[in-house]
Amino acid sequence: MLPTNYTKNTAPVHAHLVSGQGARVSDVGGNEYIDFCSQTLNINLGQCHPVIQAAVSEQLGKLTYASSRFSSDIADRLHAKLVAITPSPLARVNLSSVTGSLANECAIKAVRKKTGKSTTISRMHSHLGQSAESMRISGKHWENTYLGERNTKYLPAPYCFRCPFGQTANSCNSECLDGLEGILRDSGDDINCIIMEPVMMDAGVLAPPKAYHERVRQFCDEHHIPLIWDEIQTAFGWLGTTFAMDVYGVVPDILSLGKGLGAGLPIAATIMTEEYDVLAYGEHEFTSGANVLSCAASLAMIDYLETSDILPAVVRKGAWLRGALEKLSEKHPCIGDVRGIGLMLGIEIVDPKTGAPDGEKALGIFREMLSHGVILRISKVGEHSNVLQLKPPLVITEDDLVEVVDKLDLVLSN
């Protein structure tokens, strides 16, 4: 029997999961699904990956838990690994966060402490977490007054498909960043940081051009403002690289990591330059931080990305999927836009007659796909929930990609 005592902040239950393998999960009724969103957009190596199982089992046989009052071999190894795989200015790691929201909290505390300044620059529709402060800086929650006073200024999101500045890819000069100078001036130079997700997954999979991020970096350099990149969604494989930094060639002053970092186990990290490594012991420590089992999973996951051919395979599979979706858009004009990078893609659903966002249709597709055994996610872009998010585990097979595209074709044909 299905349990009925869910708390009200649990999403409507689609399926009560009991097992999984790779990109497939099964529910209590014996139904199998292709998980095309890596659960909470996080389980990069899929369910029950042998390297994760082996690493966690081995660790479980050695040491189950280490308090933040101690160090541990496995956490030290992960610290060293994270420093080794990030660009050299990012030399200091705080591994004490259990989840992405806290990694961003760590970053925000650090820039406030270092700069003594109070205003944060974020973007409309951004999702930076659900702890109180990470919600306050998230553009997605800008109207939630119950969160209390906030001191965040929001730039427009880089929504290229419906550019509010009327630009195209060829004419774009990152006009959505033009407000930066004004915010700086109006705040009286009181900016503690700019915080950005390099690709805004939750805002409808918005992947701005390279010049956009280069302009932000330049602005930060000119005004000595720390740049925080929230790579909680983008790191560890889906873009076909380890980091979005590798795609964009931009290095922030502080980097937040979560989701894929644990390959399904809870862990998050904040990596910063020496300049922003200012929090003292006791200012960002949590009971389950640097959890040794999660550290073991992280190290095994990073090692797998480095030693297997998974990243080039993501590039290949992502290119195929994008091509297949673009082909579908010719047949089904309700597909207004296909965007994203690698295996982190979005499909914007529109009314074919008017081109207007069509959230109802998107929801219908989402539900139909679920009834055909494919789990997608849906996200808001602007005021409309009309973007289907696709972010399958990196290990998804080519056969599963074909099956999902065929099912989408079928659903769109009905």
Ligand SMILES: Cc1ncc(COP(=O)(O)O)c(C=O)c1O
């Ligand atoms: C870009 C981004 N930042 C932060 C978070 C918060 O991470 P968590 O849910 O692990 O706290 C999320 C979660 O979806 C996210 O997408």
